[in-house]
Amino acid sequence: MGDKRSRIIKALKDAQESPVSGEELGLKLGISRTMVWKYIKSLQADGYEIESSPKRGYVLKSVPQLLYPEEIQMGLKTTLLGKKIHYFEEVTSTNSIAKEIAASEEEGTLVIAEVQKGGRGRMGREWVSPHGGIWISVILKPGIPLRHASRLTLVAGLAVANVIRNMGLDSRIKWPNDVRINGKKVCGILTEAKAEVDRVDYVVLGIGINVNMDLKDIPESFRAGSTTLKAELGTHIKRVSFLQDFLFELEQQYILFKTQPFSHILNDWLALSDTIGREVKVTTPSRIIEGKAVGVTPDGALVIRKADDTKEEIIAGRCIYARSR
Numbered sequence: 507m508g509d510k511r512s513r514i515i516k517a518l519k520d521a522q523e524s525p526v527s528g529e530e531l532g533l534k535l536g537i538s539r540t541m542v543w544k545y546i547k548s549l550q551a552d553g554y555e556i557e558s559s560p561k562r563g564y565v566l567k568s569v570p571q572l573l574y575p576e577e578i579q580m581g582l583k584t585t586l587l588g589k590k591i592h593y594f595e596e597v598t599s600t601n602s603i604a605k606e607i608a609a610s611e612e613e614g615t616l617v618i619a620e621v622q623k624g625g626r627g628r629m630g631r632e633w634v635s636p637h638g639g640i641w642i643s644v645i646l647k648p649g650i651p652l653r654h655a656s657r658l659t660l661v662a663g664l665a666v667a668n669v670i671r672n673m674g675l676d677s678r679i680k681w682p683n684d685v686r687i688n689g690k691k692v693c694g695i696l697t698e699a700k701a702e703v704d705r706v707d708y709v710v711l712g713i714g715i716n717v718n719m720d721l722k723d724i725p726e727s728f729r730a731g732s733t734t735l736k737a738e739l740g741t742h743i744k745r746v747s748f749l750q751d752f753l754f755e756l757e758q759q760y761i762l763f764k765t766q767p768f769s770h771i772l773n774d775w776l777a778l779s780d781t782i783g784r785e786v787k788v789t790t791p792s793r794i795i796e797g798k799a800v801g802v803t804p805d806g807a808l809v810i811r812k813a814d815d816t817k818e819e820i821i822a823g824r825c826i827y828a829r830s831r
């Protein structure tokens with residue numbers, strides 16, 4: 507799919523606004539005119555402005571904002587994040603690539619892909635990553651103890667929630683890492699780290715944000731409980747400027763993380779979280795814990811008060827709200 511799409515785009519760009527017929531494109535790619543039309547439809551859905559006239563053919567009037575490094579770096583206000591960007595049209599998982607290259611990369615290097623074919627979520631789950639989202643991994647080298655690496659998940663969640671709130675949407679954070687709007691997930695974060703003895707060599711912050719996809723682009727089994735920024739705002743989002751804003755916000759939060767007591771981040775995170783005070787059910791690989799979420803520890807663990815009034819701290823797990831509010 508990716509390759510054929512790119513070849514159609516290239517052919518239309520090369521034609522410089524003179525029409526290219528479906529037949530010509532079909533011959534070039536070795537596919538039928540109907541298939542060409544389907545690709546054109548999917549390109550249009552992704553924001554390519556392509557005029558089509560049955561007699562003359564297709565004309566590319568404008569291209570969408572792809573996440574090309576030059577586009578992102580032009581006007582980027584950060585000093586650390588995004589100085590180097592590895593861009594891919596399609597990968598298995600940006601986190602997997604980031605982990606492969608992290609040892610030899612500078613802190614702040616990004617891996618970005620338009621599409622992930624093997625996007626990974628927490629707890630071994632799949633992360634659906636079609637065209638139109640932001641799938642990005644940030645390589646960080648904070649030199650912190652491994653047990654503090656999960657704090658960076660909260661840092662990233664806070665940055666995503668802040669940048670979405672700046673767009674006028676009431677986004678909230680569900681422990682540990684879901685950024686939601688109106689109770690539906692718009693972003694997930696997968697933090698992976700490598701450590702020697704106790705210090706981390708690197709942390710890879712994998713962030714997936716559902717931006718411009720139509721909900722129908724998300725397979726039905728994943729759709730319930732998910733949303734996209736486009737669906738919530740009712741308008742197409744300029745991904746490049748959104749990503750620039752997000753990187754700036756993430757850098758600000760990261761600087762606070764490195765220079766201030768963690769309580770600063772934690773308090774801001776708690777103010778945006780909709781988990782505290784809820785009846786929750788948290789599933790870990792070994793068991794299920796139920797009770798009321800009453801706090802989050804400085805290491806990002808959820809504190810649950812159980813029916814017998816004892817408290818338990820859960821460092822990782824899948825959290826479900828027992829009742830909706």
Ligand code: BTN
Nearest residue numbers: 599601626627628694695712714
């Ligand atoms: C979750 O909520 O389960 C976490 C989802 C994390 C998805 C992002 S997309 C970019 C990066 N690459 C991956 O394979 N996963 C993360």
